Amino acid sequence: MSATLTPTARPETTLNGINVTALQGVIETVRQNPEAAQTSWAVNSRWVGGTRSDHAVEGCRIGGNAVDRRFVIRTDEPVELLGTNQFPNPQEYLMAGMNACMVVGYAAVAALMGVTLTKLEIRTTGDIDLRGFLGDESVPAGYELLEQTVTLAGDGTPEQFRQIHETVKKTSPNYFNITRAIATQSRLVVE
Numbered sequence: 001m002s003a004t005l006t007p008t009a010r011p012e013t014t015l016n017g018i019n020v021t022a023l024q025g026v027i028e029t030v031r032q033n034p035e036a037a038q039t040s041w042a043v044n045s046r047w048v049g050g051t052r053s054d055h056a057v058e059g060c061r062i063g064g065n066a067v068d069r070r071f072v073i074r075t076d077e078p079v080e081l082l083g084t085n086q087f088p089n090p091q092e093y094l095m096a097g098m099n100a101c102m103v104v105g106y107a108a109v110a111a112l113m114g115v116t117l118t119k120l121e122i123r124t125t126g127d128i129d130l131r132g133f134l135g136d137e138s139v140p141a142g143y144e145l146l147e148q149t150v151t152l153a154g155d156g157t158p159e160q161f162r163q164i165h166e167t168v169k170k171t172s173p174n175y176f177n178i179t180r181a182i183a184t185q186s187r188l189v190v191e
Contacts, residue, residue, distance in 0.1 A: 015111040023108060036063040051083035052076050095124040101174035106152065109164045115156035124148045
């Protein structure tokens with residue numbers, strides 16, 4: 001059985017580009033039917049040579065319903081890391097993915113609180129020592145710390161902006177995914 005996230009009929013209110021009425025309807029639907037909250041995501045990645053790879057998105061599932069969405073995300077590396085510098089690299093997409101997820105959260109939470117945003121920017125930075133990537137087990141292969149600066153402006157009070165910030169940090173799926181280890185099962189298929 002599938003659960004559809006369909007907003008209840010009421011007058012539409014939009015704030016920060018978010019249809020607050022529809023968002024409230026989704027929240028209500030999920031509260032009444034937890035099955036509607038279940039989502040599934042997938043990306044199929046394919047090497048296309050050198051440091052280039054393409055990543056196909058063919059859709060997702062929301063509330064048990066298939067949602068057809070077709071995109072190709074292209075990745076590369078800088079010339080200095082043997083790439084062609086045609087597209088962002090995986091680290092840039094990782095940070096962009098977290099930032100983008102949080103942007104949705106800030107816009108939606110502010111809208112639900114009745115706060116109009118006039119500025120929303122997130123800058124995330126981090127350092128990787130390539131020795132870990134190159135096999136030196138004494139050096140972590142990835143980030144030890146990411147630093148993030150979130151800039152918000154609008155008609156909210158400083159306390160409202162702090163509340164929005166804390167709420168987004170608690171509820172953003174990608175902030176959660178990056179700030180906590182995710183159990184991952186990796187299976188090899190040799191053809």
